[in-house]
Amino acid sequence: MYHLTIHSHFAAAHNLINYQGDCENLHGHNWKVEVTVRARELDKAGLAIDFKILKRETNAVLDLLDHKYLNKIEPFVTASPSSENIARFLYETLGKRLNNDNVTVSKVNVWESEYACASYMED
Numbered sequence: 001m002y003h004l005t006i007h008s009h010f011a012a013a014h015n016l017i018n019y020q021g022d023c024e025n026l027h028g029h030n031w032k033v034e035v036t037v038r039a040r041e042l043d044k045a046g047l048a049i050d051f052k053i054l055k056r057e058t059n060a061v062l063d064l065l066d067h068k069y070l071n072k073i074e075p076f077v078t079a080s081p082s083s084e085n086i087a088r089f090l091y092e093t094l095g096k097r098l099n100n101d102n103v104t105v106s107k108v109n110v111w112e113s114e115y116a117c118a119s120y121m122e123d
Helices: 051-063 082-098
Strands: 001-013 025-037 101-114 116-120
Touching: 001 051, 001 082, 025 051, 025 082, 051 082, 082 116
Parallel strands: none
Antiparallel strands: 001 025, 025 101, 101 116
């Protein structure tokens, strides 16, 4: 099994829902995002997926969030825009764009700071 990982980023504002503390207030982050895909086989060029395609598709999804107030964007109107929920949103949205018979999104990490990361993957 092959695993490929790319890093990207986005900046956005949010406030956590049903949270008691400072993060209940409007604030922002410069999130770092790591997307990992897995593939069983390589193509004729020896690639699982071209990094250019993986980066393009990831950045297209991140553009939906970049410089936005996340609480106003589905699904975060009703689900708190926590790093955990952002990771799941990215995982599912990228899966719709990238998954095929060979390549699947396997894990998304969302870093809200240098020291704090949330991940989403399916068993």
